[in-house]
Amino acid sequence: MERRRFTEEERELAKSIDLCDVAASLGYTVKRVGHCHTLAEMDSVRIYNRKSWFRWSREHESSGRGGSQIDFLMTFAGMEAKEAVFWLLDFAGYRSCPEGDKKPKLKHQIRQVRAEEKKEFVLPAAAQGNRHLYGYLCDQRAVSRDVVNYFVKKGLIYEEAHYHNIVFKGNDKDGNTRFASMRGVFDRNGRAFKCDVAGNDKRYGFNVFRERSDEVVVSEAAIDIMSYMDIFQDYENSLLALGMLSDAPLTTFLSEHPQIQSIKFCLDNDEPGRKASEALMQKYYELGYDVEDKPPPEGCKDYNEWLQKAKHQPVAWERKQEMCL
Structure with a gap:
């Protein structure tokens, strides 16, 4: 047809x-x-x-x-x-x-192309401490120390030794790290260093699975997931950062955790994020999941911007906290 x-x-x-x-x-x-x-x-x-x-x-x-x-x-x-x-x-x-x-052949075959083997997935060496990690996440991105402690203790984030980048790990259901991305802590002229660790599996994303939860909260970026957890003090539901607008990590997460019945989409407030949220809501609704669109409030591009604005406005932050209780 x-x-x-x-x-x-x-x-x-x-x-x-x-x-x-x-x-x-x-x-x-x-x-x-x-x-x-x-x-x-x-x-x-x-x-x-x-x-x-x-x-x-x-x-x-x-x-x-x-x-x-x-x-x-x-x-x-x-x-x-x-x-x-x-x-x-x-x-x-x-x-x-x-x-x-799904798998089109190349129209223009490049001469003398050597098929490269898939690069081995090796996590960057860890620094002796996480001083720069805490300084960046807590001081620059306004994530509470309690939330950062939570992810550090779970072994899901750490500071790498060479450049002090933050490493965000994506584990499978057995606790094996299948994906990792890095985020620099020294932004220069507004430019941020971001990259995926070579050889990783993009079918996985930065995530927290909680056995007693039948809901997963989905964001685009790891720091947005941490910000969501800080804003709503959500230590009960499962969390997943896609790392992109493709839902491959969500598909994998749902297949590994079939008890999940509802999905809360907390994607960005920009045009790509809104379009993606609408499309994914429709897709997973048709697959039988309860779905909810929960973008950050108007005037905030993402959850971390919401968190930063809230903490810089103490009265609004206290009101928000009361709403979450």
Whole structure:
């Protein structure tokens, strides 16, 4: 059966998906170069802001020189525009496509490409203490020391030795770490260092599972999950940070913990976050889960911004705490 025409909203949602993840899923090796990314197999390609690309080469026709995620799939996977949009929506978990659409072959095979083995997943060495971790999370991001202590004692966050980045660990149901991301504590000129640890499994995310809970609270970032826990003093429900707008970590979490019956989406208040929340709410409602959309209040981009504003306004913070009791 031919798929229906996509809406403009779906097209914009497809163009919000991380292009580096898309390229990697096609078999390319994505490498960082300065403030952008390139492909090890074709270093004339540049990916900007993880959302658009350009190929700095005169060998190729102007129609295949750059554009959006949709243009990337049209150029490198031989897709039509409509097919590319639906493939992207499926890739990010917003809707399902036929199985045959999921693994397109590369249209342009790169000469002398050496298939690299999957990198071994090795956690960064830990520092002797967590001084910079506490300084950043408590002083700069306003997360309470009690909440930070909770995650440190569970072994889910620690300070790495070399650059003092914070490491956020994503464990499976048996307590094995399958995913890890890092966040710098020394932001320079408003720029934050963020990256995933090489070799990790993106089907997992930073999470806390609580056996007596049948609800999971879902955010985009680990610090937002910590902020949610601080705001609502929630030590009862399970928590999960996607680390992106794809729901692969949520799919894994639900499969490992079938007792979960309800999902609370606490995604960002920006346009991509709102669109993703609406799509995921619909998807998981149709799968039989109770779903709730709980974005931060108007004027706050995410839960950490809400936390910081609340703590800088003591009266509002006290009122909020009373509401949570």
